[in-house]
Amino acid sequence: MVLKNLKMTLKRSISGVEVTRLYPEKIMDLPDAERGVHVLDIRKCIGCGACARICPNDCIELVPYARGNPLKNKKLQYPQIDYGRCMFCGLCVDDCPANCLTMSKVFEIAGWNRDDIIYGPEDIAVGQYTDQELAELAEEARKAEEEKKRKAAEAAKAKKAKAAKAKAAEEGEKGSGEKAAKKKAE
Amino acid sequence: MTTANDVLSALQSAFPGTVEEAKIGPERQLWATIKPDKIVDVCKYLRDNHNFDHYSGAAGVDRIDEGLFEVTELLASHGAHQVVALLKVKTPRDSPSVKSLTGLYWNANWYEREIWEMLGINFEGHPELYPLLLSDELMGVWPWRKDYKGYPDYTTAERAIEMVTSEGYTEYSIPPTEAEIKAGAVPAERPKYPSFREREEMEIKGESEMILHMGPQHAVVPGPFLLDILVDGERVKKAFLDVGYIHKGIEKIMENRTYMQGIPITDRLCYMASLTNNEAYCGAVERLLGIEAPERAQYIRMILEELSRIQSHLLGTGEFLTLIGSAVFSPFLYMIIDREDVLSCIESVTGARINHSFVRFGGVRNDLPDGFKDMTLDVLKMVRQKTEEYKELFLSDSIYRKRMEGVGVLSQSEARRLGVSGPPLRASDTPYDMRRDDPYLLYKDMDFEVITRKEGDSKARVEVRLDEIFESCYIIEQCLDQIPSGPIMADKVPKRIKPDPGEAYYRVEDHRGEMGFFVVSDGSDKPAKVKARGPVYAYFQALPPLLEGVYIADVVAIAGSMDACTSEVDR
């Protein structure tokens, strides 16, 4: 009659385990395809803005960032994602032409006010340039600049010398031509 | 077997001169433009002579460049043939008026009401042209028109006027400002009709009758909708239903987003069935673009949709059990526990548990991970065994049988007339399943049965759902055996999706019934119109006649056995 019901619950109690996961102590293991907080590989990002254009909720804004090698192109900007609006649809990841935006397994992003959950490039980027690397890059750029200047100066000097030589040769020819003409006249 | 050509030639010979343009679309679809004054006769002819007895829906499109409105009626058949007739009627924009089909098809009622309140097209002969999804203040603004300027004023909260009605309720009304009327966003004079409460109170006839509210805020409803029942003691005399409490305007939002951005939005039509919603939309756009997904992608789509069907049926049946038992009824919790394993399988492929946005135009987003086949086969074995236990439980439990047998009976002709589809229709002895009657993806190569039952009561509906879980398991196993290796995206998918101007209609078997997407493109990168024809719309429409004469406790049993999802009704 109703005994099957009673038997089912009793069996569960005796032979079943509790399925509750005691959350903050035990976290679930998520699959690799999980769509969580974004991860930006900042060395590959070209700042094209395709992610900002495709986002259905307009959460992505491009902002300048010092540790993203601005020396390459002074106007390069990187994505800043507002997680108050993001719905984790993954369209930005699919659309990125440089394949630098991926999604990780992090899902705990609570904050105390709305500004806390706007994650800029400093929060989501990996492979950021450290101070030393930036200093090295700046040094290299300076050296390259100096090298270029020196080469330009040398080239200018060489050009000037060549021009003077040519002029002297021309004058010499002209002078010798005059001399010859004078001799003929005598 | 009747083909679309046969129907077209029969139509042209029976009504010479009324068919203005006709096209035979792919997959047995007949597109025809009919002269406006003959539409009722044409539909009557099709219904009586060619078995077009299923009215699927109606879509209204605003062609502002041509100065026209178009209303497309969708007709199909309950299994006599597989032709879908899409009959278009054009009407001028300054005085739009179309003849109503409610005389022929009972369930045309709500579709026409919605087109009226959103676009302003008058349906002649409609018995109750009252607002459905919108509230009373928005009547007359016709929001889906292309020149609707929006409701620009954000000071409505301060301008609200408080009134106390005669029974002591406090109601608020928001008068429009001068600026709004001048801008044309709000009409100065609204159409006059009785409000919902007045229509209810006209029905109270006796001293001992009262109206009991079961919604919008109630423990029983799966989403907010208004269900008022007129009771006399413990018996229901009449039921009133109103929807539109979570109308998000998804169709209008999709007109302002590109095709690709529309995919996550279709997820949220019904969050339990997000894969089939994606599939319907992507299928329609694929037809517009003329591309087809490769085989491996089609198999992956089928596997995931059937897994999604399993978890939706488990949740739907479990939720229904909480309505006739209490919320602590154990088998509900056991079904939820089993469902978690199915969701883990889906999550390992798509990356999310509910809003997947996984299907793309021409393929899918991710490939199956390693070890998917073994994990899924284990999970399916467990699901089969547990569902067997649940079926046995319900057959032998006498309290369950007392509550469910003979409650909310839908006879076969009644179910067809009311326009329901999906498990409630199949429980009333009509084998109508989109996977069999309008095959999409690779279902024509799969071997499965369409489950039907004869009784049509609540118990039959639940049994159909539980049996469908077994069929889904079988389909998934076949797919996992046959899946080839290969690409998961078609080669020729353009980067900027700008289909040629045209229309497409695509139907899938959603977990709750027949779901169709009607997409109209005008050559730009945003769709001109997207209409989502959901299965639960028909359930809600069919609920008030079903609830007459039952006990209050049976109201929840019947509403719950339909497995409704309000989000899909209101879009």
Added chain:
Amino acid sequence: MVLSAITEFAAQEPKLYAFIIGLVGAAILASVINVAAMAVVWLERKVMGDLQGRYGPNRVGGRWGILQLGADAVKLFTKEDVIPRGADKPVYVWAPIVASATTMLVAGAMPFGAVIIDGKEIPLVVANMDISAFYVEAALSIMAISAFMAGWSSNNKYSMLGAFRGIARMIAYEVPMGICVISVAIMAHSLNLVEIVQAQDIWFAIAQPLGFVIFAIALITDLGRMPFDQTEAEEEIIAGYNTEYSGIRFGLLYFQEYNVMLLGSILLVLLYLGGWNGPVIPVISFISPMIWFFMKVLIVLVALIWVRVSLLRFRIDQVTDLGWKILLPLSMVNLAWAVVVGLYFA
């Protein structure tokens, strides 16, 4: 020493002694019984969780969640006191008080076990009446009046429906319950609960099996537990008669429900399962009957929770059908059986 002084005082001034004992007993009872109800709620939540594959309360007060009910009671105390507009104020305010008073009235006459002092078994009861079985049965039915008061005075359609259903259910099930109590009394030759327990050399559950089943079903119905909780069916009528109650008033009604569950299970144990009878445990013979009593009550409580979690709910017309058409004739059969067996074989 103290004991002899007390017995002397009892002999000299019987009326004053009875009055003082009554006051002391009432004070202890009132303070203990609500805490016992909280313990029953905690037990229910833990057992329900175990049967459903989850933990019950497991954060407040350590791993076993013992202080969870204390936290709930504090929460209920600190809520705002709301009386709905249009409610019948005096009746609305008095309904929870009547409900709590019912439990006190019932608990006053019920023995809660016994202790063995100097080889003599002394039952622990506040008011040892000669007709206590009958009195307890009658006092339990005042619950229906408090439910009706709460439902009617709330000015709410759902509460009113809950109130009607409560009255219908109570009337249908009081009759079989009363007849079963009378059958037990016939076999035990007394209506005093203490003597009924002492007359159970074999348990009455074995001597009157039909009566046991009928009384158990009628008890579940009277208590308003699943599968018979139509008066507070959450899905149809929100919360039935306590829809409009919140804060401490709701707390009183809620704990009254569990109080009555505890007292009802004690009644079942006393009438049919042999009360505190059992072999004397050698070392702790002082409270050995108490231990047997406690174990039996615990088993009955767990069985009630088990039934709640596993079964679906009846419809109200099916409940009254069951009461009038099935249980009433069967209880008459049981009465006849009790007369025959009790008078001829005992």
